[in-house]
Amino acid sequence: MIKQAVIVAGGLGSRFGNRTKEMPKGFIEIDGVPMVERSVQKLIAVGIEEIIIGTGHCSEYYDELAKKYHIIKTVRNDNYANTSSMGTLAVCAPLIKGDFILLESDLIYDSVGLKVLQNDERANVILASGKSNSHDEVYLAANEDGVLNEVSKDKSIIPEPAGELVGITKISKSCLDKMMSYYNSDKALIKIDYENVLKHVSLNGEPVYVHKVEYYAWTEIDDENMLDRALTQIWPRIVENESLQAIRREVLLNPGPSTTTDSVKYAQVVADICPRELEFGNLMEDVAEGLTEVCADPKDYISVMFGCSGTGADEAMVSSCVPPDGKLLVVDNGSYGARLAKIASVYNIDMDVFKSSTYEPIDIKALEEQMKSKKYTTFAIVYHETTTGLLNDLATICPMAKKYGMTTICDIVSAYGGMPIDLGKLGIDFATSTSNKHIGGMAGVGFVVCKRDELLKQKDWPMRNYYLNLYDQYKYFLETKQTRFTPPVQTFYALKQAITETKVETVEKRFERFTACWEILVKALDEIGLKMLVDRKYQSHFITAILIPETPKYKFSELHDYAKSFGFTIYPGKLGNIDTFRIANMGDIKPEEMTHFTCVLRDYMHSIGVC
Numbered sequence: 001m002i003k004q005a006v007i008v009a010g011g012l013g014s015r016f017g018n019r020t021k022e023m024p025k026g027f028i029e030i031d032g033v034p035m036v037e038r039s040v041q042k043l044i045a046v047g048i049e050e051i052i053i054g055t056g057h058c059s060e061y062y063d064e065l066a067k068k069y070h071i072i073k074t075v076r077n078d079n080y081a082n083t084s085s086m087g088t089l090a091v092c093a094p095l096i097k098g099d100f101i102l103l104e105s106d107l108i109y110d111s112v113g114l115k116v117l118q119n120d121e122r123a124n125v126i127l128a129s130g131k132s133n134s135h136d137e138v139y140l141a142a143n144e145d146g147v148l149n150e151v152s153k154d155k156s157i158i159p160e161p162a163g164e165l166v167g168i169t170k171i172s173k174s175c176l177d178k179m180m181s182y183y184n185s186d187k188a189l190i191k192i193d194y195e196n197v198l199k200h201v202s203l204n205g206e207p208v209y210v211h212k213v214e215y216y217a218w219t220e221i222d223d224e225n226m227l228d229r230a231l232t233q234i235w236p237r238i239v240e241n242e243s244l245q246a247i248r249r250e251v252l253l254n255p256g257p258s259t260t261t262d263s264v265k266y267a268q269v270v271a272d273i274c275p276r277e278l279e280f281g282n283l284m285e286d287v288a289e290g291l292t293e294v295c296a297d298p299k300d301y302i303s304v305m306f307g308c309s310g311t312g313a314d315e316a317m318v319s320s321c322v323p324p325d326g327k328l329l330v331v332d333n334g335s336y337g338a339r340l341a342k343i344a345s346v347y348n349i350d351m352d353v354f355k356s357s358t359y360e361p362i363d364i365k366a367l368e369e370q371m372k373s374k375k376y377t378t379f380a381i382v383y384h385e386t387t388t389g390l391l392n393d394l395a396t397i398c399p400m401a402k403k404y405g406m407t408t409i410c411d412i413v414s415a416y417g418g419m420p421i422d423l424g425k426l427g428i429d430f431a432t433s434t435s436n437k438h439i440g441g442m443a444g445v446g447f448v449v450c451k452r453d454e455l456l457k458q459k460d461w462p463m464r465n466y467y468l469n470l471y472d473q474y475k476y477f478l479e480t481k482q483t484r485f486t487p488p489v490q491t492f493y494a495l496k497q498a499i500t501e502t503k504v505e506t507v508e509k510r511f512e513r514f515t516a517c518w519e520i521l522v523k524a525l526d527e528i529g530l531k532m533l534v535d536r537k538y539q540s541h542f543i544t545a546i547l548i549p550e551t552p553k554y555k556f557s558e559l560h561d562y563a564k565s566f567g568f569t570i571y572p573g574k575l576g577n578i579d580t581f582r583i584a585n586m587g588d589i590k591p592e593e594m595t596h597f598t599c600v601l602r603d604y605m606h607s608i609g610v611c
């Protein structure tokens with residue numbers, strides 16, 4: 001999998017005259033977004049994790065962009081005025097760790113071109129198109145095997161081109177090394193373009209293949225005429241092609257699985273692979289590390305993954321983490337706490353349950369009294385009770401459990417990835433979550449983030465379980481980079497993309513987005529006159545349990561169907577005899593969508609006379 005992209009953006013853009021005197025070409029806007037920023041977004045959407053931009057002229061623009069997208073690293077080519085694109089690539093080279101995609105900064109293009117390169121099994125591939133009639137063509141010639149052997153702007157040199165250079169190329173590390181040694185071999189090459197260096201290495205034992213997409217929608221934008229052509233002819237084609245690939249949007253306001261981005265959905269469409277191949281092992285290893293980083297320091301913690309839902313992860317944790325002669329204390333203040341207790345009882349684990357209100361904070365003193373008895377080896381609690389939206393105060397509770405010598409095992413399923421969490425700081429030893437809630441992937445991977453020292457203690461414990469055994473799964477993966485049993489292969493690809501997108505947004509910003517959505521909802525509830533089950537100061541902002549209106553005209557199924565007709569899916573919730581419906585803020589939901597939903601809710605409530 002290609003993780004890095006390099007954008008060469010040192011150039012002066014002098015053919016634009018005044019427009020690019022004080023701004024790099026890449027910042028010319030198309031439809032309100034700078035060309036280069038759109039390119040960054042497209043790269044992220046196909047799974048690129050790091051973008052290196054080689055800058056020069058007006059480099060501060062790119063440094064600003066790097067603040068907005070912290071996966072961007074900028075490197076300045078101080079000699080940009082006397083070198084060319086290869087000079088800029090050369091300053092980026094020390095940061096390039098493996099195979100990468102090289103792009104020019106002044107391009108607009110259909111993102112399908114990036115997928116074409118990813119899907120091509122050959123190591124070095126230069127993307128080409130049919131006739132562009134741009135009047136600035138760079139022609140490529142290739143031998144009968146498709147290997148690049150000539151590059152020229154002069155059609156008389158290449159009367160029958162294999163295609164026109166687009167400016168998007170997949171390059172292997174070994175090819176880059178050869179490009180660099182050629183470039184450094186002779187001072188006379190100082191102004192050479194990267195495509196001519198590619199030609200040289202291609203003719204000298206490192207084949208670069210020309211992959212032509214005949215009707216590819218793309219253009220370089222070098223001057224006012226090209227910009228005009230881009231806006232009137234090319235951009236509309238790109239918009240149309242990409243809109244044809246958009247998947248119907250359904251906004252899931254149920255508490256998981258959550259709404260996913262199209263890029264996460266598409267990440268599943270990959271070549272078949274046996275999950276025992278090293279390539280897939282590397283992917284799982286990356287995913288495990290990425291999952292850990294979301295909530296803990298990978299030096300001390302490790303994620304153990306299973307093909308299962310979140311409850312599977314809970315079951316793996318509860319059934320694996322209580323020592324053979326241990327005793328468990330479980331807090332039950334909602335359906336998910338009750339579920340942890342139920343799992344323990346199925347495995348005949350010695351246990352006491354600490355019951356607490358489902359909508360009021362836990363009585364810390366009473367809980368501490370129970371802990372003080374020192375009867376327990378293990379303490380289990382849910383971070384965010386998805387039943388009600390009540391967030392338990394783990395920052396107080398877990399360190400207390402540690403003080404009384406307990407191992408802490410927590411279901412953080414519906415908090416993980418939605419708010420900043422530091423397991424080490426909270427004093428949590430084991431924590432569960434799933435691929436399909438805040439992290440934004442597809443359902444199918446349940447995982448336990450484990451403190452390594454604590455996990456290693458389980459080495460010689462008799463197994464209570466088989467498929468879900470935490471230590472066995474950990475050890476087998478450590479030794480083989482494989483899971484013991486078939487993992488959900490495509491779900492892993494989607495999860496990898498979801499983790500990348502989480503890192504790009506950052507968990508802090510994600511929490512702000514959810515909070516913004518929650519505020520919109522709460523304000524609307526106040527206006528409509530609907531009451532919430534939990535006092536707002538104890539709410540997570542991830543789910544809101546709303547008491548149903550008193551009128552007998554209210555029917556959940558009617559509200560559900562009405563909301564569904566606008567693309568919103570909502571969820572009922574019953575707690576004993578308290579009737580609620582629940583609205584979740586999870587996954588790829590946008591504040592404007594929540595605003596739209598509140599209008600739908602208001603309309604329905606108005607229709608039954610509530611407001």
Ligand SMILES: *Cc1c(COP(=O)(O)O)cnc(C)c1O
Pocket residue numbers: 255256309310311312314336382384385386411412413414434
């Ligand atoms: C969603 C959720 C789970 C897991 O539910 P599954 O349907 O098994 O994925 C567990 N705990 C909490 C708190 C949850 O919100």
